[in-house]
Amino acid sequence: MKVVVLAGGVGGAKLADGVARILPPEDVTIIVNTGDDFEHLGLTICPDLDTVMYRLAGVANDETGWGRAGETWRTIGEVGILGGPDWFKLGDLDLAMHLTRTHLLRTGESLTAVTQHLCQKLGIQVSVLPMSNQPAPTQIQSGDIIYPFQTWFVQEKWQPPVTKVLLPEDVRATRSVIRAFETADLILIAPSNPFVSIDPILDVYPITALMEDLPKAVIAVSPIVGGEAVKGPAAKMMQELGLQPTSRAVAEYYDERIDGFVYDVQDAGSCDDLEMETHCLDTMMFTEEDRIQLAQGIVQFAEELMQ
Amino acid sequence: MKVVVLAGGVGGAKLADGVARILPPEDVTIIVNTGDDFEHLGLTICPDLDTVMYRLAGVANDETGWGRAGETWRTIGEVGILGGPDWFKLGDLDLAMHLTRTHLLRTGESLTAVTQHLCQKLGIQVSVLPMSNQPAPTQIQSGDIIYPFQTWFVQEKWQPPVTKVLLPEDVRATRSVIRAFETADLILIAPSNPFVSIDPILDVYPITALMEDLPKAVIAVSPIVGGEAVKGPAAKMMQELGLQPTSRAVAEYYDERIDGFVYDVQDAGSCDDLEMETHCLDTMMFTEEDRIQLAQGIVQFAEELMQ
Numbered sequence: 343m344k345v346v347v348l349a350g351g352v353g354g355a356k357l358a359d360g361v362a363r364i365l366p367p368e369d370v371t372i373i374v375n376t377g378d379d380f381e382h383l384g385l386t387i388c389p390d391l392d393t394v395m396y397r398l399a400g401v402a403n404d405e406t407g408w409g410r411a412g413e414t415w416r417t418i419g420e421v422g423i424l425g426g427p428d429w430f431k432l433g434d435l436d437l438a439m440h441l442t443r444t445h446l447l448r449t450g451e452s453l454t455a456v457t458q459h460l461c462q463k464l465g466i467q468v469s470v471l472p473m474s475n476q477p478a479p480t481q482i483q484s485g486d487i488i489y490p491f492q493t494w495f496v497q498e499k500w501q502p503p504v505t506k507v508l509l510p511e512d513v514r515a516t517r518s519v520i521r522a523f524e525t526a527d528l529i530l531i532a533p534s535n536p537f538v539s540i541d542p543i544l545d546v547y548p549i550t551a552l553m554e555d556l557p558k559a560v561i562a563v564s565p566i567v568g569g570e571a572v573k574g575p576a577a578k579m580m581q582e583l584g585l586q587p588t589s590r591a592v593a594e595y596y597d598e599r600i601d602g603f604v605y606d607v608q609d610a611g612s613c614d615d616l617e618m619e620t621h622c623l624d625t626m627m628f629t630e631e632d633r634i635q636l637a638q639g640i641v642q643f644a645e646e647l648m649q
Numbered sequence: 650m651k652v653v654v655l656a657g658g659v660g661g662a663k664l665a666d667g668v669a670r671i672l673p674p675e676d677v678t679i680i681v682n683t684g685d686d687f688e689h690l691g692l693t694i695c696p697d698l699d700t701v702m703y704r705l706a707g708v709a710n711d712e713t714g715w716g717r718a719g720e721t722w723r724t725i726g727e728v729g730i731l732g733g734p735d736w737f738k739l740g741d742l743d744l745a746m747h748l749t750r751t752h753l754l755r756t757g758e759s760l761t762a763v764t765q766h767l768c769q770k771l772g773i774q775v776s777v778l779p780m781s782n783q784p785a786p787t788q789i790q791s792g793d794i795i796y797p798f799q800t801w802f803v804q805e806k807w808q809p810p811v812t813k814v815l816l817p818e819d820v821r822a823t824r825s826v827i828r829a830f831e832t833a834d835l836i837l838i839a840p841s842n843p844f845v846s847i848d849p850i851l852d853v854y855p856i857t858a859l860m861e862d863l864p865k866a867v868i869a870v871s872p873i874v875g876g877e878a879v880k881g882p883a884a885k886m887m888q889e890l891g892l893q894p895t896s897r898a899v900a901e902y903y904d905e906r907i908d909g910f911v912y913d914v915q916d917a918g919s920c921d922d923l924e925m926e927t928h929c930l931d932t933m934m935f936t937e938e939d940r941i942q943l944a945q946g947i948v949q950f951a952e953e954l955m956q
Contacts, residue, residue, distance in 0.1 A: 384691045384751030414723060416741040417748070425770045426749030434723040434741055441724065442733030444691030463731045 343641060344369045346526040350539020351378070351390045352407040352573050353565055354532035355397035356627040358468075360637030361530065362398055363630070367467035371522040372398075375534070376453070376472045377480035377509065377542030380492045382430055383421070385440040386447055389492075390539065391457060391472060392439055399464035407573060410435045429497045454516050471522065473543045474513050480542050481508040491538065500575040504582045507537045509545045523552040528644045531562035533625060535576045536595055537583070544599070553599065559647050561640060562596050563625060564589040564605040572626065589613060593620065602647045604640055619647050650948060651676045653833040657846020658685070658697045659714040659880050660872055661839035662704035663934040665775075667944030668837065669705055670937070674774035678829040679705075682841070683760070683779045684787035684816065684849030687799050689737055690728070692747040693754055696799075697846065698764060698779060699746055706771035714880060717742045736804045761823050778829065780850045781820050787849050788815040798845065807882040811889045814844045816852045830859040835951045838869035840932060842883045843902055844890070851906070860906065866954050868947060869903050870932060871896040871912040879933065896920060900927065909954050911947055926954055 345365060347358045349372050358372045372394055379388045389408070396402040396410055403409045413433035422428035432440065439460065446456040452475045461470050482494040484502035494502060523529070534540055540562075544550050553560055566589050571577040577587035585591045589605035590612050596603070603618055606625040613620040623639040626632065652672060654665045656679050665679045679701055686695045696715070703709040703717055710716045720740035729735035739747065746767065753763040759782040768777050789801040791809035801809060830836070841847055847869075851857050860867055873896050878884040884894035892898045896912035897919050903910070909926040912919070913933065920927040930946040933939065 381755075382752075383748040384693070384755060385748075386691070414741075416721060417724060417744045420742050420745030421749050423770065424745055424749040424767060426745070426752050435727050437724045437744065438727030438731055438733070441690040441692075442728050442731040445689075445733050448688075448691060460731060 343527045343644065344525055345371070345528045345530055345641075346522050347372045347530045347532055348375075348534075348540055348543050349373070349390065349394055349532040350375045350534030351393040353627075354390070354534040354539060355394040355402070356633050357530070357532045357563060357636065358394055359397045359630075360627070360633030360635075361641075362468045363634050364637050364641065367469075370468040371526070372468060372470045373473055373519055373522065373543060374470060375539045375542050376474060377478050377538065378491050378495070379477065380479065380490060382492070383426065383432075385437075385444045387430075387432075387440050388443065388453070388472070391470070392436065394470060395439075395457075395461060395464055395466060398461075398466045398468065398470065401464070409433050430492060452516070454518055469518075469522070471516065471518050473515065473519060473546050473549075475516050476513050478510050478513040478542060478546065480510075480538055482538075483508055495538075495575075500578065504537075504575075504579050507541065509542055513546045515546045515549055519546075519549070520552065523549065523556065526556075526558055527648070528641075529553055529558055529560040530640065530644075531560065531596070531600065533563040533565040533572065535565060535571075535574055535579070536592060537576075537579055550599070559602060559644050560600045561602040561604060561644055561647070562592070562600045563636075563640065564592045564603065564609075566592055566609075567606040567625060568608045590616070593618065602643060604643060619643075650834045650951065651832055652678070652835045652837055652948075653829050654679045654837045654839055655682075655841075655847055655850050656680070656697065656701055656839040657682045657841030658700040660934075661697070661841040661846060662701040662709065663940050664837070664839040664870060664943065664947075665701055666704045666937075667934065667940030667942075668948075669775045670941050671944050671948065674776075677775040678833070679775060679777045680780055680826055680829065680850060681777060682846045682849050683781060684785050684845065685798050685802070686784065687786065687797060689799070690733065690739075692744075692751045694737075694739075694747050695750065695760070695779070698777070699743065701777060702746075702764075702768060702771055702773060705768075705773045705775065705777065708771070716740055737799060759823070761825055776825075776829070778823065778825050780822065780826060780853050780856075782823050783820050785817050785820040785849060785853065787817075787845055789845075790815055802845075802882075807885065811844075811882075811886050814848065816849055820853045822853045822856055826853075826856070827859065830856065830863065833863075833865055834955070835948075836860055836865055836867040837947065837951075838867065838903065838907065840870040840872040840879065842872060842878070842881055842886070843899060844883075844886055857906070866909060866951050867907045868909040868911060868951055868954070869899070869907045870943075870947065871899045871910065871916075873899055873916075874913040874932060875915045897923070900925065909950060911950060926950075
């Protein structure tokens with residue numbers, strides 16, 4: 343079964359890792375949100391790509407969920423002393439990724455090619471693709487204020503209430519992304535934030551059309567468990583955008599875009615009467631074993647769905 | 650006595666520090682070569698400004714002469730692992746300078762303003778000025794090949810023989826630099842490389858004209874001691890450019906641009922018959938005490954010269 347995973351940061355990275363551990367690498371493509379990307383301190387920073395790559399490479403920081411294991415903070419500490427912006431916590435190892443990526447981009451390589459280079463150096467065998475080679479910055483509108491995504495997310499600690507998520511127009515998918523969709527049997531929407539991790543990917547032309555037209559199963563995994571987001575602002579955003587912070591509301595939000603929905607056993611029964619196939623699994627991924635088990639459960643559900 | 654020091658990297662930084670330690674800070678301006686500056690890994694790197702600032706701030710690495718004391722190399726090591734360029738050895742603390750500078754430049758501040766900000770954060774009281782706010786990249790011609798300066802200097806370890814030093818046209822001094830020259834009593838050319846550290850400064854419009862027209866003493870300190878450069882490629886370059894690698898040849902190279910010449914006691918007598926005032930001092934600066942003594946000797950020589 344050829345699987346395309348649509349992933350944001352932490353949750354997406356974990357499920358991507360589970361899938362990568364149970365299928366042959368040539369059958370797995372992770373398409374990653376780049377709406378969070380930004381230019382900072384002169385560097386091109388791609389937080390979701392980094393989180394996915396660090397996890398797949400086995401160098402992720404298990405405590406924070408983002409960044410690298412065994413990280414140190416010497417440079418960013420000194421940036422603060424020198425009066426530079428230190429609100430975005432760039433670790434010493436993590437900085438190497440941003441410096442190398444920025445260098446390669448400046449030589450004229452595409453983000454797709456640069457990502458492939460970095461994956462190869464990190465020993466990652468599955469295909470990791472940015473959703474687009476174009477900059478596609480997500481912005482957060484809060485009343486009259488429009489925040490660049492990372493300003494809202496990190497600097498403002500996602501506290502300003504969200505009126506609207508603003509996605510750029512005319513962002514186009516790469517050939518590699520289109521080819522991945524065309525050859526996939528299963529499109530798996532990871533348990534990432536629907537509004538700021540998944541929507542930016544679905545909004546890239548022609549991804550939604552490809553998902554509608556091609557005969558493949560689309561399964562989403564709920565990022566909401568027991569009325570709360572496992573990590574990040576998803577539940578808070580749902581309330582601010584007029585939705586209930588529940589798995590059921592996530593399924594209803596994706597609606598006709600998905601064929602199947604996986605949600606946590608803690609919410610068992612809450613999605614039974616939806617007009618799509620639903621399946622309860624333990625979606626909490628604390629360990630590698632958890633990630634593998636969830637991926638196995640999803641693949642099994644997908645196989646049933648496709649029969 | 651108001652002193653303007655024209656400085657390149659290591660030797661310039663040391664003499665600048667000696668001068669800064671014996672005169673009131675408001676009387677000392679260091680004008681620094683920016684011909685070595687380059688864009689690397691997405692960052693704007695100004696090696697001579699950094700060397701001067703680190704020395705003045707008391708955080709310079711005494712062993713290497715460049716970079717910071719107590720430096721570590723975690724990030725650049727990882728850049729190498731990720732297949733990025735690691736030939737320019739950026740330390741973890743040093744990186745903070747480049748990140749902060751790049752950030753401030755991107756906000757639209759001039760290099761002069763950014764340098765002032767960084768000096769203030771580092772507790773530097775004398776005025777440190779880049780020779781220009783414009784990029785003014787020095788290039789090294791070796792036969793048919795033209796190298797960007799740092800490629801020749803660091804990556805090629807200054808081995809390709811120098812046919813010609815290429816300086817950009819139409820580089821203009823800042824108002825702060827012009828004001829410093831107009832109010833100075835003594836212009837002091839530090840024991841830096843005449844071709845790639847001092848010439849780039851003298852070549853900035855209208856610095857040479859200001860030095861000719863204004864009634865001040867100009868004293869140069871020889872970077873050559875006993876037929877060798879104290880550090881770097883000065884002696885090698887002199888031979889490649891058809892000069893003798895001697896203090897005397899340095900004095901003859903500066904010629905009418907200077908009124909006085911300070912050279913090392915090791916070469917005593919070699920410059921006696923030149924048509925300028927010359928003075929022998931111990932120019933080797935191993936310690937802070939050495940730097941202070943040399944600065945004192947130069948100021949005394951300048952006072953005699955001006956009588």
